[in-house]
Amino acid sequence: MVTATTTTPLESELLRLAGSVPDPELPVLTLHELGVVRSVRLRGTDAVEVEMTPTYTGCPAIEAMSLDIERVLREHGMREVTVRTVLSPAWSTDDITDEGRRKLREFGIAPPRARTASGPVPLELGATRTLAANPERAAGPTGHAPDPGPVPCPHCGSPDTELLSRFSSTACKALRRCLACREPFDHFKEV
Amino acid sequence: MLSHRLGEWAGHAPVLEEEVALANIALDLLGQARILLSMAGDEDELAYLREERAFTNLQLVEQPNGDFAHTIARQLYFSTYQHLLYAELAQGDSAFAPLAAKAVKEVAYHRDHAEQWTLRLGDGTEVSHERMRRACEALWRFTGEMFQPVEGLDADRAGLEAAWLDSVGDVLRRATLTLPEGPRSGAWTAGAGRQGLHTEPFGRMLAEMQHLHRSHPGASW
Numbered sequence: 001m002v003t004a005t006t007t008t009p010l011e012s013e014l015l016r017l018a019g020s021v022p023d024p025e026l027p028v029l030t031l032h033e034l035g036v037v038r039s040v041r042l043r044g045t046d047a048v049e050v051e052m053t054p055t056y057t058g059c060p061a062i063e064a065m066s067l068d069i070e071r072v073l074r075e076h077g078m079r080e081v082t083v084r085t086v087l088s089p090a091w092s093t094d095d096i097t098d099e100g101r102r103k104l105r106e107f108g109i110a111p112p113r114a115r116t117a118s119g120p121v122p123l124e125l126g127a128t129r130t131l132a133a134n135p136e137r138a139a140g141p142t143g144h145a146p147d148p149g150p151v152p153c154p155h156c157g158s159p160d161t162e163l164l165s166r167f168s169s170t171a172c173k174a175l176r177r178c179l180a181c182r183e184p185f186d187h188f189k190e191v
Numbered sequence: 192m193l194s195h196r197l198g199e200w201a202g203h204a205p206v207l208e209e210e211v212a213l214a215n216i217a218l219d220l221l222g223q224a225r226i227l228l229s230m231a232g233d234e235d236e237l238a239y240l241r242e243e244r245a246f247t248n249l250q251l252v253e254q255p256n257g258d259f260a261h262t263i264a265r266q267l268y269f270s271t272y273q274h275l276l277y278a279e280l281a282q283g284d285s286a287f288a289p290l291a292a293k294a295v296k297e298v299a300y301h302r303d304h305a306e307q308w309t310l311r312l313g314d315g316t317e318v319s320h321e322r323m324r325r326a327c328e329a330l331w332r333f334t335g336e337m338f339q340p341v342e343g344l345d346a347d348r349a350g351l352e353a354a355w356l357d358s359v360g361d362v363l364r365r366a367t368l369t370l371p372e373g374p375r376s377g378a379w380t381a382g383a384g385r386q387g388l389h390t391e392p393f394g395r396m397l398a399e400m401q402h403l404h405r406s407h408p409g410a411s412w
Contacts, residue, residue: 058218087293092296165212167216171218171300
């Protein structure tokens with residue numbers, strides 16, 4: 001991956017600034033909390049290169065994110081800001097910080113569950129309704145990842161929720177409904 | 192190509208959730224296509240200025256949407272293949288590995304979407320079962336082409352094909368359907384997309400896809 005190089009205090013500060021930019025689609029989250037800003041490297045005294053990674057390859061927000069980072073860093077005295085998009089290693093919902101998860105829940109979006117399986121997929125996608133852990137899947141049949149657990153309602157906290165659609169307003173979310181309080185809600189899908 | 196086809200459902204899907212789902216799948220595919228095209232050259236030029244014969248996509252993905260069952264059968268066949276291929280490429284160290292490692296996670300949801308709908312339609316009403324069966328049969332002859340060799344792409348084709356047959360066969364069985372029996376290779380099947388030969392609906396689709404860029408070169412908004 002990246003060769004270990006020392007980070008200057010200015011780079012840390014610029015990384016913090018780039019990470020503080022709000023996500024254009026989920027403004028409650030910063031890019032740092034979303035886990036998409038990878039690194040900031042100075043290239044001279046007032047030129048800087050930022051590496052970020054898209055959540056989804058087709059994510060239309062990436063251009064807005066780049067422009068916002070560029071603007072913020074220019075305001076901080078950088079003359080030349082280059083934002084590069086890197087694919088590898090692929091972003092995962094595990095990169096969302098704990099603070100980010102808390103904010104998502106407060107915003108009414110069920111945060112992604114931790115991905116238990118390592119390596120590239122396959123995610124165990126299955127039953128549309130979650131309550132407690134599904135006993136059949138929790139047993140972990142051969143070749144299947146263990147049950148990632150229920151998707152609790154962000155409004156009332158009930159684990160008894162059902163999937164309405166695998167794709168919601170954006171590719172990164174699924175649409176679910178709480179069977180206790182009957183409210184529909186978005187769930188940030190695990191990838 | 193498939194992204195464009197799926198985009199045609201906008202405003203026509205049976206329910207709003209499906210409209211959004213198909214558009215989201217189309218967007219994932221578009222993002223993947225942009226990266227692939229950028230690896231080969233200028234993405235706009237490659238997408239909008241190539242002639243029909245210069246496209247080497249599978250004939251499967253250019254097939255018209257048909258009814259909803261038809262679109263789902265196309266999704267099942269293609270996303271199962273794509274998922275297996277990307278999973279394999281993600282393990283390797285080719286230039287495709289970074290994209291494959293990312294896209295395989297997106298395609299897992301496409302495949303799951305197609306599977307759930309295949310189960311629901313196949314194991315549904317008499318009408319939905321019949322439509323799903325007909326769709327799987329109609330597209331069957333386009334499936335052998337996926338496992339032909341492609342220049343510059345190193346993959347275990349025989350292994351992919353066996354895994355694909357297993358996976359699709361399993362879904363169809365659970366959907367109370369069976370793997371179609373028609374030929375998948377040979378004279379009576381499709382299979383020249385990789386050589387730049389396309390089916391009749393492709394030209395019209397391409398005209399629609401390229402029209403704006405060709406009429407207003409360099410236009411942006």
